[in-house]
Amino acid sequence: MAEPAHRRVAQVRAEARRSGRVLLEPLAGFGGVKQHTDALTVLRDKGTADILPTQVDSQTRNLKFDEVATMLAEHGDGPLPLNGYPIVNHPLTVTRDLVSTVDRPIELRIGSTDPRLAAEMAFAAGISSITAGPLYYLVHYSSAVTVEQSVANWGYVFSLASWYARQGAPVGLQVHGLGNSTPFPASLLGAGAVLECLIAAARGCRHFAVDSRLMGNLRQDVASLRAIRDAVEHYLAQAGVDDAVVTMVRKTWAGRYPADEARAFGLISYTAVSGMLSGADEFISNSVQEGVGIPDPEANAASLRAIRHVVDLLGPQPELTREDEGVEREYALITAELHAIVDAVLDLGEGNPGRGSARALELGVLDVPFAASRTCRGEVVTARDSEGAVRFVDFGRLPIPDWCRKFHSDAMERRLARTAKSVYDVVVSDIFSISNGPLVEVAE
Template identity: 35%
Template sequence: MTTATELPSLHESVAYVRQSGKPTAAEVLREARTAGRLALQPRCGVGSHPQMSTLLRDIEQHAAPDVLSVTIDAHTRLGRFDHARSVLDRNPADLNGYPLVTHGWRRGRELNEAVRAPLEIRHGSPDARVLFRTAVAAGITSFEGGGISYNLPYSKDVPLRRSLAAWREVDAACGELAELGLVVDRELFGTLTAVLMPPSVSLAVSVLEAVAAAREGVRCISVAYPQGGHAEQDVAALRAIPLLAARHLPAGVEVHPVLHEFMGVYPRERAHAEDLILYGALVARYGGATKLITKTYQEAYGIPDTRAIIDGLHLAARANSPLLAGWRLDEARIAEELEWILAEVDALVTPVLDSGLGLYDAIAAAFADGTLDIPFSASRHARSAVIPGRAEDGAIRILSAGALPLPRALRDRNTDALRTRPTDLYEALTKDIDHFPRLFGE
C-alpha cells in the first residue's frame, strides 16, 4: 500500500506535470469546447500493469480518444488495499479494475507516459483521499467522484458526513494545486445509480457537489449526466448545466457538461447497440456536451474487449461529422423540458443551500429526512423513496416523489405523464428498464 509519506509533495507533482509537456485534462476539454468538437473518452481498466499499459496504448493508437480512463478496482475503491495486493499477487485478472494505490505512483507515471492523452481516474470511492494523492503523484489530471455520488450508489453504510468530509479534503487539495498552477478536472458522477435517473435528481446532486467543490477552490468541474433515452429531455438536461453553473457557482470556475452514453440494459444485437451508441453521441453534440463517455456493442454481454472499445469510439466520433449538422430536434419541446428541469432542480437545491446550516450538514440532513433522495440506492443513508417511471414517449418522470419538496404543479406534471403505465410496479419498472431491447424487438 502507498502511504502519504511515500508520495511526492504537491509541489513536486506539479513540477512533474509541467516538465512532461503533456496537456492536462482541463486544457484538452477547453480546446475541444473552443473548437465546437465533442471530446471522447472510453471506459477501461484491468488489474495487470503490463496489460493496462497495453490497453491504453492500443486504444490510443487505433482510436485517438481525447481523454483515457483508468478504472479502479473495487477493493481499492473501498480502501481495502491489502485485499487488492493479495488478489494482484494471486491473479490480476480477478480484479475488476486497476489497483493504482497498490501498483504505486511510479507505475502510475508509467501509464501516464505511455500515451499522449490525459488520464482520468474513474472509481466509486466514498473516501478517495489516498487514491487521489497517488493519482496526482502519477501526473493524472482528472479525477471523478464526490461525497454524495460516490457514496450512496455504491456503499451500504458509509455516513454521508464521513464521505463528504473525505471529499472535502480532495477538493481542498485541488484548490491548493490550482494555486500552484495545476488545474485538476473534477468530474461529478451525476449518473448516480444509472437506471431511470430523473434529470432533476441527477442535476441537483451535481449542483450541490459542484458548490462544495468550488468553495474549496476547484477551478474545473465536469458535470456528468446519464443519457435517459429521450432525445429532447436529454438535450434539455445537458443545456441546463451551464445555466445552473451560472446560477450557483462563482465566476472563474470552468464547467463542462458531460454525457454518459446509456447505462441501462443494452440491446444484444450489434447493429441495434450501435444505433444506440450513435444516438447518444448525437444527443451529446446537440446538447452542447464538451465530452462523451462512450459505450460498446458488447455492453449486453459484460466487460467489452479492446476491439469493441475502439469500434465504439470510432462510431461515436461520427457525431462530429459536418454532414450531421442538419440533424434537428423539436426545439419547442426542448425549451419546455428545460424550463421544468430547472424548476425541479431549484425546488430540490434551494432548501439545502438556504438552510442556514453548513453545506455538508445540510446535505446530510436533507438525505436523512428524504428531502433529497435518489432511486435504487445501495445505501441505508438514502431513503430510495423516489420511484421513477418512463412515460409513453420514453421520457423519464417521477412516479412517486417521496418526501422531495416538489411543488404540486411539478408533481402533477410527472404523475400525469405516467397515467397509462401498468398498475403492477414490478412489471412497469421491468418494462422501463428494458426500454431499448424492447424498442428493437429483442
C-alpha cells in the same frame, strides 16, 4: 515535474470548450501494468480517444490493499484478476511511466467514498482528473457510510486538487451528481451535480465536467443537458465563484446493454446524436460489448469510432433550438424542479451544501430510487410516460412545485390509461426498456 498542457485533462477540456471541439473518453481499467498500458494505447490509436480512463478496481475502492498486494506477489508482472487498475499498490514510478508512455490526459475513475490515498497516488503520478462524487458514490456504492464521512473524505481530495492547481497543475473533476442505471429524473441528477460542484468549489476547485445522462427521450435529453449546465453555472456564480470552467458530458446509457452488438452500436450512436443536438462538450462511452461481459480494448475502440463518426456528421449542424416547444417545456420543468430541490437543501444547511445534503437525505428532500445506501429513504419512484420521457410516479418528500407535480401525474395517467399493466409492472419493465427497445410499447 508538472505534466505538459496536452496531458492535463482540465486544460484539454477548457481548450475544447473554447474551440468547440467535442472530446471522447472511453471506460477501461486492467490490473496489470502492461495489460492496462496496451489497452490505453489501443484506445488512443484505434479509438481516437482524447482523454484516457484509468478505472480503479473494487479492492482498491474498498481499501483492501493487502489483498491486492497478495495478488501482485502471486502474479508478478502478468495480468491480474482484478476489474480495474490497483493504483495504490503499483509503484508511483510505474504509473508515472504509464502516463508518459500513453501521452494523453488520463482521468482516474473511482467509485469510492474514501478515495484519498488513490487520489494522492494518481495526482503525484500525473493523472490529472478524477471522477468526483461525495453524494453519488455514497448513495450508489455504500450501504453504511454517512454523508458527513463521505463529504469529509472527498473534501480532502478537493483540497489536494486545489493545492495542485496553485502549483500550476490544475486538476479536473468529472462530477456525477445523483443518478443510477434506471430511468432517472434530470432534476435529481442536476441537483446532485450542483451540490457536488458547490462542495468542491468551496475547497478551491474550478474545473468541472458535469454528467448529463442519456435517458432515451430526445427532447428531454436535449433539455436536460442545457438545464443542468445553466443550473451549475447559476449556483456557482451565486456562491461567488466567477472563474469556474464548466463543460458538459453526455454519458452513454449506464444500465443493461443489448446483447446483440449491432443493437448496442445503435444505442451508442443514438447517444451521440442526442449529445450533439444538446451541445455536449464531451462523450464518455461504454462499449458495445457491455451486454455480454467484460469489453476488450478493440470493442471499446470501435465504440468510440462510431461516436466519432456521428460527431463528425453533426458537427457543422446547429443544436436543436429551444424554440422547439417540447424542448422548452422540458427545460422549464427540469429547471423549476432542480432549483426547488437545491434551494431547499441549501436552506437546510444554512448555505453549506455538504451539511444541507446530509440533512436533506435524512428528511427525503434529496432521495434516490433503488439506492444502495441506507442514508436514502428510497421513497421516490419513476417510470416513463407514453412518449418515453422519465416522470415521477411517487415524489416521496421531494420539494417539487405543484405545477410540476401535476404535469408528471397527468403524463403518467395517460401512459397507464393505455396499458393493462399495473404501476409496479410499468416501473419494472421501464428499467430494461433501453436495452430491450422500444422505450414504450406501441400497444401494451
